[in-house]
Amino acid sequence: MAIETTYRDALRTAIIEEMERDEDVFVVGEDIGRYEGTFKVTKGLFPKFGSGRVVDTPICEPGFTGIAIGAAMTGLRPIVEMMTMSFSILAIDQIINHAAKIHYMTGGQAKVPLVIRGPGGAAHQLSAQHSHSLEGWYAHVPGLKVVAPATVEDVYGMFKQAVRDDNPVIFTENPGLYGIKGAIPEDKDFTVPFGQARVAREGKDITLVSYSRMVHVCLGAAEALEKEGVSAEVVDVRSLLPLDTATIYGSVRKTHRAMVVYEDWRSGGFGAEIAARIGEDCFDDLDAPVGRVGGLNVPMPYSRILELECTPNEDDVLAAVRKLG
């Protein structure tokens, strides 16, 4: 029997179940305990587990991320909440210079079973310093794993996988997804392995490749395209590092057209990496150049009208597909 729930509640359920399963798992971050979390993901955890395992920190991302890394090196399994992924920029020295390097730099002696999670991408008029999509930055870094689940089932199963993983995992949640509905299985050991993309919708004329909230934009665009007689397949990448190119290529080899859709700045974002790979490895299968739809290359503005202008929507995808021919 599946349990109907939301993305936010499924994530919270996964956190609670992993904390109940393993005493080494704890959560740490700003305003996550007594205040219940800015996006309420950690609501109810503090009374349940206490201040020892739900650790409210001072406002100091480098410091508390470093503490989590040090603790992880001794075998604990910290879950770090970034109030928004934009704030993880402060901790990027700890994440990239430290966490990502440790297993390698110690010659395999030390493991870092660490999850860094939080909302990444535009929410609603949070403007330029709270709206970054940084998954491409992190997916650039060897030693990290980076995932961006789009559905309720995936956020539940991939979070459990992240906590059980012995490597540092960047777990990014688009704030626009917290309220979406879906179902999770009853099995408390349900996990979704990393490095496996998901075909979210089958089609035969074009492949729309995306992850996180943009999967839903692509699904909407695919419905509209269907009315125009174009059958679009939607591939939900889910895991950026490791990346399942086999599923992406399999789809492109079937449809012969590819459009990569991502919310991050268009220039240099992770979608560019996916597009480059399709171009390199599927050149002979393509009937058109690989297309891309990304966020506008400007800081996120405050005005709702301008914010919506920056973030790719169904119309942007449709226009790009039509242009591709």
Next chain:
Amino acid sequence: MAELKSKLPYTTAQLEDLFRQLVFIRHFEEKTNFAYRQGKVGGYMHVYIGMEATAIGWNAALRHGYDYVITAYRDHPQPLLMGTDPVHVMAEIMGRSGGTSKGKGGSMHIYDIEKGFFGGWGIVGGHTALGAGLAFAAKYRDEDRVTLCYLGDGAANAGVFFESLNMAALWDLPVIFIIENNKFAMGTRLEYHAADTEMHKRGFPFGMRHERLDGMDLFQVCDDAKRIVETVRKEGKPYLVEAMNYRFAGHGAADNDRQLYRTKEEEDEAMKRDPIALFQAKVLAEGALTKERMAEIDAEQAARVEEIYARADQSPHPDPSEVYEDLYTDMEPEKGH
């Protein structure tokens, strides 16, 4: 307990052991300098010559195999004192596959996690948060492990260090931050890099106990370290120590012109407090060890270091195929250029 031969509260065997550690670290570091000049060591390398008493005295106060130690990039002595195979340390410095990190760390990144040595870090100040994290883990598990977190006077200006001090004090983490004040942040003198040159006062705003202590006289360091480690173990609260020492060598092996930031006269003055000379003067004055015995130990250790170097030099360089190993615990990275 064996009978004490002098007024010093150490047996002859203990005194010999302390002296052995002093000259061993000195010879080991001099050998790494030699290896660097021979082209057997590359990159950045920072030796501990002149500062030996600090690491030896604090190490002596630890429960080995239980307590945690973490430091920055001047990291050769700690693993050697904690029982890591010195051939593995030397091989790592030389980038060989028999090194502690199989040649992937180098001089700045020595680790022996099993023995409680957590590195070995190159981002100045960055590891202080990890040190607080080691202590956090001990507290989380309700263990009475103590963590020693060494840093330099330069690192004591880093923002993340202040963040770590705050959390260590806020959460009562059993960590001892040891600021090794050797008076230079690389080539920048203390007076030019710190608004308040009394580094121990950095503990004050956080209500953390703090002391400025000598880092050159091994007997003094041993006494202070024992007292403070016992206090932290018992009370489970952090402590900040400013250990006053001096590096006789340059910042790193590539620092060839020390006159840019200090005078020969200043160095000569500092070297009057060479920790080896201080130790020798004390034990001779007390009649606790003879000159001849110490010369014997010195020669033994010099020979031992030669042997370590020769064995490390026999360790092969890594095979190019090893480049992909140990990036992830459970998968291989993508391959190829």
